[in-house]
Amino acid sequence: MNNNQMEVDVKLTNQKVQFTGRLKSNPDYPIVFDYLPPLGDGEGYKGLELLLMSFAGCVSTTIVYLLRKMGKNISGFKINAKGINTTQPLSLQKIFIEVILESTDIRDSDIQNVIKQAEELSPVWVALKNNVDVSMEYRVIALQ
Incomplete structure (x- = not known):
């Protein structure tokens, strides 16, 4: 990967719409995405x-x-x-x-x-x- 590219992976982590995202070059700092109920649980960032x-x-x-x-x-x-x-x-x-x-x-x-x-x-x-x-x-x- 060169300096002009960024790579992330985003993985579904529950049965609603919660995901955990990681930057491939810095995987030790995950970010949790979620949405408000009823679509999500509200346990992460929108x-x-x-x-x-x-x-x-x-x-x-x-x-x-x-x-x-x-x-x-x-x-x-x-x-x-x-x-x-x-x-x-x-x-x-x-x-x-x-x-x-x-x-x-x-x-x-x-x-x-x-x-x-x-x-x-x-x-x-x-x-x-x-x-x-x-x-x-x-x-x-x-x-x-």
């Missing part, structure tokens, strides 16, 4: 929840990387993400993101700049672009 978490994680990685590349100090970082679904068809319609940073030297212009870059560099954001509306806010908590 696909759209994993998509939202993937988006938040990918954007976080990109923002933190870019800020550190600029030589900025990051004392704390958190993203709160909320997804809004449509029902027919069931899909992710909108994502609201709140970035909360703690730093001694990050200014508003720094975070605005890296958010714009993240929109172009974050692989999950690029994949969702033109399909999901993203609203992003940020808060920088200045530390002394």
Whole structure:
């Protein structure tokens, strides 16, 4: 397998719709998928929840990387993400993101700049672009 490929296996693990997924290159960290009763037991993540978490994680990685590349100090970082679904068809319609940073030297212009870059560099954001509306806010908590 080369660096341009990813492989997962997803296996049915009960008599409803619970599955366990593993990345072939990192099988020690399985993810349990399930759906709400009566279709499932609600004992795992729904696909759209994993998509939202993937988006938040990918954007976080990109923002933190870019800020550190600029030589900025990051004392704390958190993203709160909320997804809004449509029902027919069931899909992710909108994502609201709140970035909360703690730093001694990050200014508003720094975070605005890296958010714009993240929109172009974050692989999950690029994949969702033109399909999901993203609203992003940020808060920088200045530390002394």
